[in-house]
Amino acid sequence: xxxxxxxxxxxxxxxxxxxxxxxxxxxxxxxxxxxxxxxxxxxxxxxxxxxxxxxxxxxxxxxxxxxxxxxxxxxxxxxxxxxxxxxxxxxxxxxxxxxxxxxxxxxxxxxxxxxxxxxxxxxxxxxxxxxxxxxxxxxxxxxxxxxxxxxxxxxxxxxxxxxxxxxxxxxxxxxxxxxxxxxxxxxxxxxxxxxxxxxxxxxxxxxxxxxxxxxxxxxxxxxxxxxxxxxxxxxxxxxxxxxxxxxxxxxxxxxxxxxxxxxxxxxxxxxxxxxxxxxxxxxxxxxxxxxxxxxxxxxxxxxxxxxxxxxxxxxxxxxxxxxxxxxxxxxxxxxxxxxxxxxxxxxxxxxxxxxxxxxxx
Amino acid sequence: xxxxxxxxxxxxxxxxxxxxxxxxxxxxxxxxxxxxxxxxxxxxxxxxxxxxxxxxxxxxxxxxxxxxxxxxxxxxxxxxxxxxxxxxxxxxxxxxxxxxxxxxxxxxxxxxxxxxxxxxxxxxxxxxxxxxxxxxxxxxxxxxxxxxxxxxxxxxxxxxxxxxxxxxxxxxxxxxxxxxxxxxxxxxxxxxxxxxxxxxxxxxxxxxxxxxxxxxxxxxxxxxxxxxxxxxxxxxxxxxxxxxxxxxxxxxxxxxxxxxxxxxxxxxxxxxxxxxxxxxxxxxxxxxxxxxxxxxxxxxxxxxxxxxxxxxxxxxxxxxxxxxxxxxxxxxxxxxxxxxxxxxxxxxxxxxxxxxxxxxxxxxxxxxxxxxxxxxxxxxxxxxxxxxxxxxxxxxxxxxxxxxxxxxxxxxxxxxxxxxxx
Numbered sequence: 001x002x003x004x005x006x007x008x009x010x011x012x013x014x015x016x017x018x019x020x021x022x023x024x025x026x027x028x029x030x031x032x033x034x035x036x037x038x039x040x041x042x043x044x045x046x047x048x049x050x051x052x053x054x055x056x057x058x059x060x061x062x063x064x065x066x067x068x069x070x071x072x073x074x075x076x077x078x079x080x081x082x083x084x085x086x087x088x089x090x091x092x093x094x095x096x097x098x099x100x101x102x103x104x105x106x107x108x109x110x111x112x113x114x115x116x117x118x119x120x121x122x123x124x125x126x127x128x129x130x131x132x133x134x135x136x137x138x139x140x141x142x143x144x145x146x147x148x149x150x151x152x153x154x155x156x157x158x159x160x161x162x163x164x165x166x167x168x169x170x171x172x173x174x175x176x177x178x179x180x181x182x183x184x185x186x187x188x189x190x191x192x193x194x195x196x197x198x199x200x201x202x203x204x205x206x207x208x209x210x211x212x213x214x215x216x217x218x219x220x221x222x223x224x225x226x227x228x229x230x231x232x233x234x235x236x237x238x239x240x241x242x243x244x245x246x247x248x249x250x251x252x253x254x255x256x257x258x259x260x261x262x263x264x265x266x267x268x269x270x271x272x273x274x275x276x277x278x279x280x281x282x283x284x285x286x287x288x289x290x291x292x293x294x295x296x297x298x299x300x301x302x303x304x305x306x307x308x309x310x311x312x313x314x315x316x317x318x319x320x321x322x323x324x325x326x327x328x329x330x331x332x333x334x335x336x337x338x339x340x341x342x343x344x345x346x347x348x349x350x351x352x353x354x355x356x357x358x359x360x361x
Numbered sequence: 362x363x364x365x366x367x368x369x370x371x372x373x374x375x376x377x378x379x380x381x382x383x384x385x386x387x388x389x390x391x392x393x394x395x396x397x398x399x400x401x402x403x404x405x406x407x408x409x410x411x412x413x414x415x416x417x418x419x420x421x422x423x424x425x426x427x428x429x430x431x432x433x434x435x436x437x438x439x440x441x442x443x444x445x446x447x448x449x450x451x452x453x454x455x456x457x458x459x460x461x462x463x464x465x466x467x468x469x470x471x472x473x474x475x476x477x478x479x480x481x482x483x484x485x486x487x488x489x490x491x492x493x494x495x496x497x498x499x500x501x502x503x504x505x506x507x508x509x510x511x512x513x514x515x516x517x518x519x520x521x522x523x524x525x526x527x528x529x530x531x532x533x534x535x536x537x538x539x540x541x542x543x544x545x546x547x548x549x550x551x552x553x554x555x556x557x558x559x560x561x562x563x564x565x566x567x568x569x570x571x572x573x574x575x576x577x578x579x580x581x582x583x584x585x586x587x588x589x590x591x592x593x594x595x596x597x598x599x600x601x602x603x604x605x606x607x608x609x610x611x612x613x614x615x616x617x618x619x620x621x622x623x624x625x626x627x628x629x630x631x632x633x634x635x636x637x638x639x640x641x642x643x644x645x646x647x648x649x650x651x652x653x654x655x656x657x658x659x660x661x662x663x664x665x666x667x668x669x670x671x672x673x674x675x676x677x678x679x680x681x682x683x684x685x686x687x688x689x690x691x692x693x694x695x696x697x698x699x700x701x702x703x704x705x706x707x708x709x710x711x712x713x714x715x716x717x718x719x720x721x722x723x724x725x726x727x728x729x730x731x732x733x734x735x736x737x738x739x740x741x742x743x744x745x746x747x748x749x750x751x752x753x754x755x756x757x758x759x760x761x762x763x764x765x766x767x768x769x770x771x772x773x774x775x776x777x778x779x780x781x782x783x
Contacts, residue, residue, distance in 0.1 A: 077698040084698065085756075243778050247771055254767040261760035264696035 023211070027237035032221045035235075037111060039248045040104040041210070046249045047097035048203070050256065051135075054090040055192065062142070064188035066181030069144035070270040077267055088260035096256065098136055098286045101129050102350075109324075109343040112336055113216035119325040121209040124202050126322040131199050133286060138191040140284055144184055145268030150277045151284065152187070153179045158294065161307050162315075180273065219336070280361055289350045290314055292357030321346070397437045398445050399429040412516045419517045419525075425478050432456075432464060459499060461508040462490050489588035496588075505546070512536055512586075528586075531569060533579040534560055556580075559637035567640075578604065598628035605629075611722035643679065646672040646720065670725045674732040675716055681739035682709050688746030695753045702745035709739040 012018055029038065061080055063072040076083035105125060108114055114122035141152045156179065160170030175182030217225070225232045235241050283291050293314075297306040324342070329335045404413045417423050422431065430437050435452035439445045446452045456464060466487030468474050475484050486509075490496040495506040510518075512528055519526035527536045538557035540546055547554050560566050560580070568577035583592060583600050592600045598618075602609030612618055612628065621628055627635075632645065632653040644651040646668055648660075658664045685706060692699045712735025719727040 074698065074700065078701070240778065240782060243774055247774050250767050250771055250774070254764050257760055257763050261756045262696070264698070266696070267698055267700065 024238050025236075027211070027214070028234040029215050029237050029241040030217045030221070031233040031235045032217070034111060034218055034221065035215075037107040038215055038241075039245060040100055040107055042245045043248055043252050044097055044100040044104050045203075045207075046252055047093050047100060047256075048199075050093045051090065051097060052196070054086050054093065057086045058090055059192065064142070064185050066144060066184055066271075066273075069142060069184055070267075073143040074267060077264075084264055085260055088263075088265045089256055091265035092259045092263075093256055094136055094139060095285070096252075098132055101132050102286070105129055106343065106347055108216075110340065111216065111218045112340075113218075114325040115216065115219075115328065115336075116325070118209070118213055118216055121206060121213065122325050123322055124206040124209065128199065128202050128206060130318075131195055131202065135191065135195050135199070136284060136286060138187040138195065141184060141187045142191065143267060144271050146271050146275065146278060147268055147281065149179060149271035149273070150281045152183065153277070154281065154291075155283060155287070156183075158291075158307070158311060161305070161311050163308060163312075178273075282357060285354060285358070288357035289353035292353045292360065293349075295357075295360075397428055398440050399433070399435070399437050401440070402442065403429075416517045419519060421518055421520045421523075458504045458508055461510055462487055462496065462499070465509045466490075486587040489585070492590070493585070493588045494590045505549075507540060507589075511540070528581075530575045530579055531573075533581055534566070537580045556636045559634075563634075563636060563638045564640040565638055594625055594627040595622070597630055601629045607718050608721040611719065611727070615721065615723045617723055641717075643672060643675045643717075646675070664723075667723070667725050671720060671728045674725075674728055675713070675720075678709070678713050678716060678732045678735045678739065681736050681743070682706065682713060685709070685739045685743040685746060688743050688750070692746045692749035692753070695750070697749035697753055699745060699749050702742040702749075705738050705742045705745075709735045709742065711735075712738065 029035065058076065061072055061076045061083065063069060073087065076087050078084075080086075108122065108125065137152075137155060141148045156170050156173050159173060160166045162169065171177060173183070173186070174180070175186045282288060294307055294310045297310040299306045301309045324339060327335065327339065400412060400414050400417065403411060405411070412429075428437055429435070430451075433453055433456070434450070436445050436447070436450035439450075444450065448454075469482075470484050470487045472484045475482055490509075491500070495508070498506040499508065514527050519529075521528045523529060524531070526532065534557055541552075542554050542557045544554045561570075565578045568574045569579055581589065582603075584590060598609055598612060608629075618628075620626075621631060633639075633641065642651065645653050648655055654665070654668045658668070685702070689699050689702055689706065693703075712731050716728050716731035716735065719731055722728075
């Protein structure tokens with residue numbers, strides 16, 4: 001008996017982990033021509049873990065505050081051993097995580113994995129995506145550079161446009177009427193305490209749902225398997241699927257490392273509260289579709305302010321989006337077609353507006 | 362009830378009549394106060410005598426409540442031209458050019474009067490004008506020279522800080538050029554008429570007209586405005602020193618000051634020109650077409666050797682700064698963080714500027730002190746850029762090794778999966 005086995009037995013006697021990991025041993029993953037889409041959720045989780053680890057390391061040196069934030073990030077980038085790598089990986093990983101979260105969401109839609117009984121998995125997933133975007137928005141300000149400062153100003157201004165509750169929300173987010181050092185410390189609090197807590201809670205619920213309900217099989221594959229039960233194939237979650245996921249994580253790690261080493265995240269110029277906004281300022285790419293759409297809306301729609309109409313429309317669309325699985329009626333095929341149509345429209349809208357926003361002056 | 366109503370109406374009517382009469386009286390009084398019969402007629406007259414209400418409304422005097430009568434006298438409330446322009450009513454008749462400075466000065470030289478409108482405005486314009494070439498010539502009977510209205514305009518005279526004013530900083534040169542660039546008009550004065558053309562090519566004009574820096578000099582900055590006169594040979598360095606303080610201080614202590622004074626040469630102008638002052642380059646210290654030193658000095662003499670040393674040091678620092686800039690740009694393009702070194706480059710550039718200013722001492726050691734300080738900074742920045750590139754290469758090697766490790770693990774994992782699934 002090896003030392004490792006001895007330690008394992010010793011722990012097993014105390015924790016009885018055999019029972020704990022028994023479901024994992026039994027767990028299987030459907031194997032079919034579309035099963036590679038299952039990796040997207042895992043990759044997003046991997047990037048989140050990277051975010052937590054690199055975020056903790058950055059916390060060792062980062063100092064929130066208008067007079068110190070920029071300098072502390074500069075110090076991390078130039079003086080701290082491998083500080084540049086940690087910060088660049090944190091920034092790249094954040095962007096990749098939002099991208100893979102979006103991709104994961106659309107893959108769930110197109111593979112119809114939101115169907116009963118997985119409606120709540122979908123709801124928690126959409127809320128997680130919103131929180132992840134909140135991570136992006138709050139984290140973007142932390143280096144306290146010019147672009148971040150004005151992007152936050154524009155972003156919180158948009159929030160302030162919402163009728164009745166907009167202004168209090170804006171003041172709450174900014175810690176006052178204007179974006180100042182108070183906004184920075186507030187965003188820091190959201191970024192390292194509030195959002196991680198919420199995300200952790202929802203992530204556990206989301207993963208429990210996935211664990212409990214297993215992987216969804218797309219209707220087309222399900223139909224094939226029904227017609228030909230012999231074609232049904234499954235994969236043991238552990239170690240077969242987990243090892244494949246590990247391969248995907250390895251590739252993700254390689255991509256992250258390459259991006260961080262070849263294109264270290266730029267620090268920019270320290271924010272100047274009295275400077276005028278740089279021309280053509282734009283938000284981060286994941287907010288660009290909303291930003292561009294709001295720009296295209298006429299200033300007045302009937303008697304209402306165009307921007308307010310746009311913001312309310314996005315809020316309503318977001319709410320309906322979260323509740324999408326509940327619109328599936330008894331006439332499944334028809335309602336699924338309808339939801340697929342909406343999904344295609346949403347995807348085309350997001351891509352078109354993002355590209356338009358990127359190239360527009 | 363009907364009785365009450367009719368009584369009420371009966372008492373209301375006289376009150377209505379009284380109120381209406383008071384209103385009409387007030388309106389007619391107000392009309393009489395603001396009536397300006399001068400403009401009624403003169404707005405319909407041809408150019409030389411014509412003044413429209415719209416034109417006069419831009420005039421700073423009109424905006425302060427002055428009227429035609431304030432300068433011309435007469436009775437603006439009368440519609441009868443004979444009464445309006447009667448000597449009895451104080452009408453002064455046509456104002457001759459030679460009378461204009463005195464007329465303007467009657468208010469503008471009176472501190473008590475001017476205090477009511479603009480307490481900060483100087484009241485020595487007329488006194489200054491009398492000392493100017495224009496004023497002296499006018500006193501001598503030359504009515505072609507500029508009087509107040511030639512520069513400031515008349516009837517739509519705007520405040521000097523109004524961008525549409527003829528004497529607003531960016532418009533001054535053009536205003537002066539109306540006469541001074543007119544060769545035919547200036548024929549009798551035996552002075553050049555190319556000042557404006559030359560000025561527009563100068564660094565001063567570029568700063569003022571192109572970059573909009575209102576502190577950059579125009580004609581009046583060097584010549585004065587109301588007391589306009591060409592600065593004498595001896596006063597050129599003083600005039601330039603109002604802006605170029607350090608250069609002037611160094612020149613004052615230099616051997617050139619003594620030499621130029623004894624040769625009655627106009628200081629700064631000898632090397633920099635007067636109206637066509639170009640942006641100075643190090644080439645002025647060279648031996649090429651732009652060179653100025655060798656116009657007086659003999660090749661190989663002590664001064665020529667000093668010139669060569671100064672030029673060589675300036676060139677060395679300039680090259681060092683450029684090399685560091687290029688290196689830092691390369692590092693930045695590779696994503697390296699070199700903002701501290703970039704900031705340091707500003708120090709090096711400041712040192713170069715100081716060294717160029719120190720040229721006016723014509724002492725090698727003065728220039729050298731600044732050049733050495735600049736070189737130290739530029740070299741440090743260059744080293745920071747080079748170090749950043751070394752660091753970039755290390756990162757790439759590290760990346761290569763990491764990717765290699767991943768590339769080895771991936772097929773290994775794949776083979777292992779194949780093995781357990783077999």
